[in-house]
Amino acid sequence: MSALPTRIESQAGRLLSAEEIFEISREREKSLSHLLILYITTGLAFMLLPGTFLGVWNLLAISSHRTANSVSAGWIQAHGHAQIFGWIGTFILGIGFYSIPKLRRMSPFTLWAGWTCWALWTSGITLRWLTGVYRWQWRVLLPLSAAFELAAFLIFFRSVSGHRPQDSGKQAIEKWVLVVITACIGWLTTLLVNSGAALFIAVGGVSPDFPPGFDQRFLVLETWGFLVPFVWGFSAKWLPVFLGLRPLRERGLLVAIGANSMGVVSAMAGRMEGAAILLLMGIVVAACALRLPETPQQSAKIKGVHPCFPTFIRLAYFWAVMAAVLGIWASIAQSSQGIWGASRHALTVGFFATMVLSIGQRVLPAFSGMRLLFSTKLMFLSLLLLAGGCLLRVGAEILAYQRFAAWAWAWLPVSAVTEMTAVTIFAVNLLLTFASRPPSQRVQ
Ligand code: HEM
Numbered sequence: 001m002s003a004l005p006t007r008i009e010s011q012a013g014r015l016l017s018a019e020e021i022f023e024i025s026r027e028r029e030k031s032l033s034h035l036l037i038l039y040i041t042t043g044l045a046f047m048l049l050p051g052t053f054l055g056v057w058n059l060l061a062i063s064s065h066r067t068a069n070s071v072s073a074g075w076i077q078a079h080g081h082a083q084i085f086g087w088i089g090t091f092i093l094g095i096g097f098y099s100i101p102k103l104r105r106m107s108p109f110t111l112w113a114g115w116t117c118w119a120l121w122t123s124g125i126t127l128r129w130l131t132g133v134y135r136w137q138w139r140v141l142l143p144l145s146a147a148f149e150l151a152a153f154l155i156f157f158r159s160v161s162g163h164r165p166q167d168s169g170k171q172a173i174e175k176w177v178l179v180v181i182t183a184c185i186g187w188l189t190t191l192l193v194n195s196g197a198a199l200f201i202a203v204g205g206v207s208p209d210f211p212p213g214f215d216q217r218f219l220v221l222e223t224w225g226f227l228v229p230f231v232w233g234f235s236a237k238w239l240p241v242f243l244g245l246r247p248l249r250e251r252g253l254l255v256a257i258g259a260n261s262m263g264v265v266s267a268m269a270g271r272m273e274g275a276a277i278l279l280l281m282g283i284v285v286a287a288c289a290l291r292l293p294e295t296p297q298q299s300a301k302i303k304g305v306h307p308c309f310p311t312f313i314r315l316a317y318f319w320a321v322m323a324a325v326l327g328i329w330a331s332i333a334q335s336s337q338g339i340w341g342a343s344r345h346a347l348t349v350g351f352f353a354t355m356v357l358s359i360g361q362r363v364l365p366a367f368s369g370m371r372l373l374f375s376t377k378l379m380f381l382s383l384l385l386l387a388g389g390c391l392l393r394v395g396a397e398i399l400a401y402q403r404f405a406a407w408a409w410a411w412l413p414v415s416a417v418t419e420m421t422a423v424t425i426f427a428v429n430l431l432l433t434f435a436s437r438p439p440s441q442r443v444q
Helices: 018-065 073-103 112-134 138-161 175-204 212-242 250-268 272-289 309-332 337-367 376-401 406-435
Strands: none
Touching (some): 018 073, 018 337, 018 406, 073 112, 073 138, 073 337, 138 175, 212 272, 212 309, 212 337, 272 309, 309 337, 337 376, 337 406, 376 406
């Protein structure tokens, strides 16, 4: 429950009693939980159909034609946008609206911002997907979708940053908050570049697809420049407690953010080799700053989740390191489409999706009205299948696309279906959790 204000006046100017203040706080908590459930359910919908289903469809086509170029760039980009912005972006907005004002003990913000942001964001992502797949009226709808997404982000940013903490004079800003602010700058830059590119293409382009060279750089911005710092920020906030880790090395985390930001800027300037080395430095320093490789100082807090939770968090960081290592290989190899694909997949599925499946099933039941996760066994199954599917996909993509082993083409559909099953189980587990009654409302 958020910190109770000590003195509140009603709209009529009368001082409220302690009971009335408690009631207002309880109602606000309930509204925030409803808003969170709306965002998470929307994110799951984007992840399942426009994201994962289209991704599996693309991969089946690639595997049957035995060439990565057999699928239209529009369909691949529509899949990527639905996953990065539609799934993970929507989750971040929901968790941000719910938790940031509480964590920073800010004064309450008006809830209309949360609903307006949801309407704009959801319309933007939906229009973008339809434009990529159906191409109907794309010269108008592509820039419009980008403008909706940008407007939604600005509303979000203003809401969570516009209110000063109630005790702002006394406290230095925490390091994890600095990392989240860097992530917000990355997000804003991504949406500005997206809007500029959408407008440019709408005026002078021949199709709504981003050209391959630009798309490659844009992907670095949206993944390493936007999502990676978000994961680090929330890792710094939650993992020391959840995993019983030794205290965060704050300066180390800031060094990691510096290296990562320089890597992103280098990639945007087209210097992929230097960028890949900086990104590797950043992720290794971040994992060490979080003290993930060291023995924990306390036992992990695994009540309500599967005991394997800490193992999968470490596995996610291992995948992020692998993504950066593969990025270095891809940047120096000739015709390295399969290695780039494997690197991107190690990051998107191995790091982001594993973190979302682990942390999401840890925090979202409590945020959605102090519920308990529907099933810890389903949590384990979803993470196990995701890990297996990711390993198969990363391995097969290098072996097949780079023409090292023809038999690896047959692994790709297996990896796709395994990952699809994993994320579907995750979605079902969360939806059943939201549909269940919180323990406090259960009849004894
Ligand atoms: C069932 C799981 C998934 C399947 C089958 C799948 C499939 C694909 C395929 C076939 C491509 C085309 C490039 C390539 O061959 O590597 C691709 C690209 C991509 N995927 Fe996935 N994917 C999955 C999950 C995800 C997830 C969870 C994310 C993000 C969180 C993601 C983000 C992306 C991005 C950003 C691209 C690049 C899009 C572009 O080129 O603009 N994918 N995926």
